[in-house]
Amino acid sequence: MTDTDTDDVLLVRGGTPLEGEITVRGAKNLVPKAMVAALLGSGPSRLRNVPDIRDVRVVRGLLQLHGVTVRAGEEDGELVMDPSRVESAHVADIDAHAGSSRIPILFCGPLLHRLGHAFIPGLGGCDIGGRPVDFHFDVLRKFGARIDKRADGQYLEAPQRLQGCKIRLPYPSVGATEQVLLTAVLAEGLTELTNAAVEPEIEDLICVLQKMGAIISMDTDRTIRITGVDHLDGYTHRALPDRLESASWASAALATGGDILVRGAAQREMMTFLNVYRKVGGAFEVTDGGIRFRHPGGPLNSIALETDVHPGFQTDWQQPLVVALTQATGLSIVHETVYESRLGFTEALNQMGARIQLYRECLGGTPCRFGRRNFLHSAVVSGPTRLQGGELVIPDLRGGFSYLIAALAAEGTSRVHGIDLINRGYENFMEKLGRLGAKVERP
Ligand SMILES: CC(=O)N[C@H]1[C@@H](OP(=O)(O)OP(=O)(O)OC[C@H]2O[C@@H](n3ccc(=O)[nH]c3=O)[C@H](O)[C@@H]2O)O[C@H](CO)[C@@H](O)[C@@H]1O
Numbered sequence: 101m102t103d104t105d106t107d108d109v110l111l112v113r114g115g116t117p118l119e120g121e122i123t124v125r126g127a128k129n130l131v132p133k134a135m136v137a138a139l140l141g142s143g144p145s146r147l148r149n150v151p152d153i154r155d156v157r158v159v160r161g162l163l164q165l166h167g168v169t170v171r172a173g174e175e176d177g178e179l180v181m182d183p184s185r186v187e188s189a190h191v192a193d194i195d196a197h198a199g200s201s202r203i204p205i206l207f208c209g210p211l212l213h214r215l216g217h218a219f220i221p222g223l224g225g226c227d228i229g230g231r232p233v234d235f236h237f238d239v240l241r242k243f244g245a246r247i248d249k250r251a252d253g254q255y256l257e258a259p260q261r262l263q264g265c266k267i268r269l270p271y272p273s274v275g276a277t278e279q280v281l282l283t284a285v286l287a288e289g290l291t292e293l294t295n296a297a298v299e300p301e302i303e304d305l306i307c308v309l310q311k312m313g314a315i316i317s318m319d320t321d322r323t324i325r326i327t328g329v330d331h332l333d334g335y336t337h338r339a340l341p342d343r344l345e346s347a348s349w350a351s352a353a354l355a356t357g358g359d360i361l362v363r364g365a366a367q368r369e370m371m372t373f374l375n376v377y378r379k380v381g382g383a384f385e386v387t388d389g390g391i392r393f394r395h396p397g398g399p400l401n402s403i404a405l406e407t408d409v410h411p412g413f414q415t416d417w418q419q420p421l422v423v424a425l426t427q428a429t430g431l432s433i434v435h436e437t438v439y440e441s442r443l444g445f446t447e448a449l450n451q452m453g454a455r456i457q458l459y460r461e462c463l464g465g466t467p468c469r470f471g472r473r474n475f476l477h478s479a480v481v482s483g484p485t486r487l488q489g490g491e492l493v494i495p496d497l498r499g500g501f502s503y504l505i506a507a508l509a510a511e512g513t514s515r516v517h518g519i520d521l522i523n524r525g526y527e528n529f530m531e532k533l534g535r536l537g538a539k540v541e542r543p
């Protein structure tokens with residue numbers, strides 16, 4: 101689909117506060133990985149709270165190509181995956197199904213265990229930095245995999261059973277940590293991973309693997325130890341809620357002066373976000389069923405914000421919150437330390453009337469990996485500014501949702517191109533917008 105396709109364009113009439121209730125389901129950053137984990141089991145797995153998003157469809161297609169039967173369970177949002185007949189898939193078919201997601205790389209360990217070989221096509225995912233996968237392949241080599249890089253992708257082979265090993269990640273990468281987990285659980289012997297990522301979605305993946313029969317311990321110092329086992333069963337698991345989508349709606353409430361009850365949102369995984377939300381001047385109430393986010397009236401406060409690995413401020417929360425910061429009084433500082441190019445989306449906000457200046461220097465308290473490498477990875481947001489509707493082309497998933505928020509907060513009408521990308525990570529977002537009173541229509 102191109103951005104000239106009218107199906108992929110949304111007309112947004114701004115100026116109406118978003119008000120009402122919506123529900124978030126399982127996390128985009130857990131569900132597809134738990135689906136990959138099903139490949140490791142000898143029997144069927146049941147995953148609940150699965151959202152209907154594109155990244156889930158991509159993994160479903162890839163599992164099916166490898167002989168896994170995937171069907172809906174009895175409960176709404178339940179998937180039953182049976183891997184009893186895992187088989188090789190044709191390289192061209194894998195390529196066609198890989199889609200826009202980064203998940204195919206996590207098939208490596210499970211396929212090496214089940215088949216002795218794997219093919220990994222070029223990866224999708226958001227264009228917010230170089231996003232190399234060198235850690236993944238370094239890790240797989242340590243387990244004993246052979247990797248042959250060709251023009252169409254990476255061909256992997258396990259000449260013998262993969263062996264547990266000692267690994268230290270150069271940076272606590274979420275994907276590389278998951279790569280280690282999904283590979284080490286069936287490898288022979290002990291694997292010790294230091295400098296691991298400890299995001300809530302990783303803990304939930306560990307819960308899935310433990311239910312399957314894996315032995316995994318987590319220390320407080322980012323060390324994860326996995327004792328390889330010979331056999332894993334299927335699992336039954338309810339995915340943790342999507343803390344990233346929840347925060348996006350929270351930012352939408354703040355930027356539009358609205359009031360949104362996000363059913364399913366969970367406090368524990370959002371503590372860092374909630375502290376920042378309160379500092380900016382947003383109000384929230386945690387209930388048993390979710391979190392209500394609202395603009396309490398009056399001015400918002402400028403803040404200094406630094407994204408970081410968990411338990412720091414999650415980078416995927418950054419872009420939607422920046423839109424709310426355009427409405428705060430004074431100068432806010434945003435230092436993006438996880439991705440080198442995640443602030444480019446602000447140019448379009450400036451065209452709408454925001455005042456956001458980007459810097460190559462580390463403007464936060466902590467110098468980061470990007471400070472001396474010429475990346476525009478810090479921002480100063482001056483506010484409050486009146487936003488005017490504009491012509492917006494969605495650059496990436498969270499940037500796309502941020503443009504929707506900006507268009508909803510702006511005066512006048514915006515044309516937002518490329519909205520299909522939002523389906524990667526936001527279930528039924530059009531329906532949810534409608535329920536919250538947003539004035540949106542297809543041209
Ligand atoms: C599907 C999914 O779960 N996506 C999430 C996952 O992405 P993903 O797993 O891709 O993110 P990583 O944590 O791996 O990336 C973090 C940093 O490490 C670098 N890096 C990573 C791997 C590697 O082999 N080499 C390398 O240099 C990346 O370029 C980036 O600068 O975690 C990110 C950080 O919380 C989130 O923003 C994404 O939403």
Ligand SMILES: C=C(OP(=O)(O)O)C(=O)O
Binds near residue numbers: 128224225228416497
């Ligand atoms: C960066 C993101 O996702 P992915 O890693 O799937 O591109 C995101 O969810 O904001």
